[in-house]
Amino acid sequence: MSLIDKILLKLKRKQDKVAALDYDRVLKFAKKKHKGQFRKDGVTPYITHPIRVAKIVEKFVTEYGRPEDKEVLPELVAAALLHDTVEDTKISYRHELTDRFGELVAGLVMEVTTIDHEKNEKGKDRYLAERMSIMSEYALVIKFSDRLDNVSDCSILSLEDKFKLRRGTENILKYVEDKRWHYFSEIHKALLDTLWEALNDNIPYKIFEGTEFEALVFDNISYHNPNYA
Numbered sequence: 001m002s003l004i005d006k007i008l009l010k011l012k013r014k015q016d017k018v019a020a021l022d023y024d025r026v027l028k029f030a031k032k033k034h035k036g037q038f039r040k041d042g043v044t045p046y047i048t049h050p051i052r053v054a055k056i057v058e059k060f061v062t063e064y065g066r067p068e069d070k071e072v073l074p075e076l077v078a079a080a081l082l083h084d085t086v087e088d089t090k091i092s093y094r095h096e097l098t099d100r101f102g103e104l105v106a107g108l109v110m111e112v113t114t115i116d117h118e119k120n121e122k123g124k125d126r127y128l129a130e131r132m133s134i135m136s137e138y139a140l141v142i143k144f145s146d147r148l149d150n151v152s153d154c155s156i157l158s159l160e161d162k163f164k165l166r167r168g169t170e171n172i173l174k175y176v177e178d179k180r181w182h183y184f185s186e187i188h189k190a191l192l193d194t195l196w197e198a199l200n201d202n203i204p205y206k207i208f209e210g211t212e213f214e215a216l217v218f219d220n221i222s223y224h225n226p227n228y229a
Contacts, residue, residue: 083109
């Protein structure tokens, strides 16, 4: 991360109206917005996806992040929980995201939100490859985490859709690696390694163990991040 990026990040955090992020409040908001939505199997609540993406972000930033990355971990986890809200529920960026969760979280959500007319014009895979090759460092962490969960959850897809997802992911990753490999952080590299393992070995990546996941989905426990004071 360049010096100017660090300065802008600090200024953005200081300008945010939300002094502290309450994960339970963020999760409750995401659940409300995704209520009635399901994964492609038509049975699994959609909220399972952003919860897993948030947990992947938390794990990789905690294990591979620099001190400055861990400083913004609360915002990264919040943005991951909310990453599909604008795209799938058509909420207001300014009044529902920025005012509630701050400029940094809202900005990251907007960065990973698909622009439909560009996607339709270029085709989904080309659009994503080009977008991911120029998005900010932290938005790319969320997008890699998003793609890792989708690849790992592809058992719910038809054989045709599964093949398209895997082939599309391979092409996207190759394009992004070619365009910005020298600018990857250790977080990016670790996520990429894990993505390629999931693709090449056909082994889903599991971020949750035991009953923690079901408890989060069905409101039995709070979202707890030990790195967030």
